[in-house]
Amino acid sequence: MKHDFKFVTTSFFIFFFTLFILLALFHQPVFAQSKTYTNKLGMRFVLISKGSFLMGSPVFEPGRQWNEKRHKVLISKDFYMGETEVTQGQWEKLVGFNPSSFSKLGKSFPIDTVSWNDCMEFIRVLNKWEATDKYRLPTEAEWEYACRAGSTSAFSNGPITTFSCNEPEPAIVNMAWYCYNSGLASPARDFKPHPVKTKAPNKWGLYDMHGNVQEWVLDSCKWRDILRARVGAVTTTYKDNIVDPLNETGKHKIIRGGGWYQTGKYQRSAYRSYYKPKTRRNSLGFRIVRMR
Known part of the structure; x- marks a missing residue:
């Protein structure tokens, strides 16, 4: 009986140990895949974990605008952010035509010359094609949270040091297409966008969050603050400890990220x-x- 009990105990140990190993092996690739998502259009998305961050800029940041009040924001849900800007190839594959002003440059270039309304239609068609309702534009807060990738400096990779197009900005020269490197020479003043994923990503694996093309986001805004007699994006969302902000009032839409022709500011x-x-x-x- 003692021998039989020992045999049964050993068998159970081997069984559960083997089961544990199999579950671990099975679970590992599922966990790894959950960090990214690739859809039917070939668009790759990176998982951005929920969290809090300081949105806006400190008063001493060079180039700061009056409407960049620094405040704490909580992003309460994980989301997948497009690894790159939507490309001409992706747009054309889904919609069937290419509205880009640079359509002859290639399908790996970001789509441009699209309105906010056009973007919303693209997303509507993509949702219908994949029988889902999960795709949308990022909110302004989600965009900045993803762009910063945990940083508090002017750029996700360091501070701003120059507004010039004639000298490099150390923090972004290797991760952004902007006026210094997007066409200042060869040939001179031939400014234009560039293929996505040809510069370094930020720490969260997102490309071209600084530079290349400017990006529409979901938020609406007013265009001036009458009380302050100032012009700029005006929302009611720039206040401390706000959760998942989205401004829905105003006749304008907010854009984020600089363009290929603009300075570091x-x-x-x-x-x-x-x-x-x-x-x-x-x-x-x-x-x-x-x-x-």
Whole structure:
């Protein structure tokens, strides 16, 4: 009986140990895959974990605008952020035509010359194609949270030191297409966007959050503060300890991220501007998020 009991005990140990190993092996790739998501269009998304951060800029940051009040924001849910800006190839594959002002440059270039309304239609079609409702534009807060990637400096990789197009900005010269490197020479003054993923990503694996094309976000805004007699993106969301802010009032839509023709001042993580939702410019594109 003692021998039988020992045999049974040993067998149970081997069984559960083997089961544990199999579960661990099975679970590992699932966990790894959950950090990214690739959809039917070939768009790759990076998982951005929920958390809090300081949105806006400190008063001493060079290039700071009056409407960049620094405040604490809580992002309460994880979300997937587009690894890159939507490309011309992705747009054309889904929609069937290419509105880009640089359509001859190639399908790996970011889409441009699209309005906020156009972006919303693209997302509507993508949701319908995949039989889901999880795709949308990022909110302004989600965009800055993802852009900063845990940083509190002007750029996700360091401070701002110059507004010049004639000298490099150390923090972004290797991670952003902007006026210094997007066409200042060869040939001279031939400014233009560049293929996505050709510069270094931020610490969270997102490309071109600084530079290349400016990006539409979900938030609306007013364009001036009458009481302060100042012009700029005006929202009611810049206040401390706000959770998942989204400003829905105003006839303009906010844009984030600097463009390929702009100086470092406009590439800062906190920089915000606006256009009417029907506006199309050759520096305007977008990226999308996918909700979990």
